[in-house]
Amino acid sequence: MRIAHRTTALLLALAAAVGATVTGASAEPGDGKDVPDVAVIGTGGTISGVSTNRVSFQDYRSGQLAISKMVDELRPEVDGLADVTTEQFGNKGSSAYTIADYRRLTASVDAALKKNDAVVVTTGTDTMEEFAYWLDLTVRSDKPVVLTGSMRPWTVIGTDAPANLYNAIKLAASRKTTCYGTVVMLNDQIQAAREVRKTNALRLDTFDSGPTGELGVVDQDNIRLHRAPARVQKCGKSSWNTPFDLDGIAAAADGPLPKVEIAYSYQDAGGEAVTAFANAGADGIVTAGTGAGGISPAMSAARTEAVKKGVLFASTTRTGSGAVYGSSATTGVIGAEDLSPQKARLLLLLSLAATEDEKQVREWFSTLGTAQFVTR
Structure with missing residues (x-):
């Protein structure tokens, strides 16, 4: 029985890794049969x-067009992919959203996934990597969640906006990223929420996943997945969910989550920022x-006092x-390994909301925060 259980779990993980649908029946887009239900939640941005x-x-002025209007401009193309509905969560730049807003966005995505096969969220690119990692840590469903946006507004020549939205819906409708957690889709590239980061203020290929590389690409009719996040190994298990x-x-439902700040070090940096925080x-x-x-x-001395x-x-x-x-012997200081400062902040914030136990x-930082494939 144990062998059978391990085999089933492995098959589920492999199925997710190669893009097979794990939850629900699959329909090929445009084949005349039922198409998946995809909700597109708009939050604004470029x-x-x-x-x-x-x-x-x-x-340009960001956050001007309603998500319903943007999706309608892509019909009938998206109608061949999915039954698409829209929700206007907000319409402003990504940097204008608060952690309280993030909390409400998670609730909106969770609610949409109860009624749909996948969700697409449009955001501004400035803090898209934080939007993505937050949702990756907090959304409870293993159904696909795809974030997209653009580097150019909808109304200029050569805009990447319509293509990115169309490809995000296409990816979500395929359900190939089931159990991947949240992914980001821009510039035809699929990136994991944990690794992706914005690397350029202006270029269309700004999003990159560093040494780990992209998850895959969307090449017109072809969705190619080259790798998967480590959490697909837990696909189909309750442990797939994060503890958050x-x-x-x-x-309280509307109460504040813990306050977590970022202090930047540089040559001869003072400790005032740490002390003030x-x-x-x-x-x-x-x-x-x-x-x-x-x-x-100076920062080190201020950190010691703050601890x-x-x-x-x-x-x-x-x-x-x-x-x-980090070293477990250093009380009050945790090594975040290769998490960026902004993503380590989100993991620390959610961890402190869930427990006061430093151990x-x-x-969580050494497992969830730095998830790796486990081989036997």
Whole structure:
């Protein structure tokens, strides 16, 4: 029986990794049969922007077009892929959203997934990587969640906006990323929420996953997946979910989640930022350190004092790649390995919302935060 159980689990993981549908029956888009139900949730950003003129690639007002109008402009093409419905969650730049907004967005995505086979969320690209990782950590369904946006507004020549939205719906409708968690789809590339980051302020190919590489690509009619996030190994198991069930976290439904800030280190950096964050009531602080997490002597001294006050730290690197490995002997400081500072902040925030046990937070950073494939 144990062998059979392990075989079943392995088959589920492999099925997810190669893009087979794990939950629900699959229909080929455009084959005349039932098509999947896909909800598109709009939050604004450049993708919904209106330009000053047809060549004002950078001069535009974001968050102007309703998501329903954008989807309607892609019909009848998307109608051959899915039965698409829309929801206007908000319509502003991604940087304008708060953690309280994030919490409500998770609830909206969870609700949409109860009625649909997949969800697409449109956002601004400035903090899209944070939108994606938050949803990856908090959405309870293993159905596909695809984030997309654009680097150019909807109304300029050569815009990437309609193509990105169409491809995101196509990817979601395929259900090939079942059990992948949240993924990002821009510029024909599929990226994992944990690794993806914005690397350029203006270029269309701004999103990159560093040494781990993209998950795959959308090439017109072909969706090619080259790899999968490690969590697909838990596909079909209750352990696939993260421990961050926002409905179960003790804070009141509309109450604030823990306050976590980021302090950046540099040559001769002072400790004032760390001290100010601690005095302002920060529950956790992420340091974006030099090299493998190094911080200045003044910052280090301020961190030591903050730890005495109960502030928990996560140590990251400002370099953009590589890892910071912490020591369990260093009380109050956790190595975040290769998580970016902004993503380590989200993991630390949710961890502190779920527990006050530093040992448990360390375990989540070393397992959930740095998930790896397990071989036997």
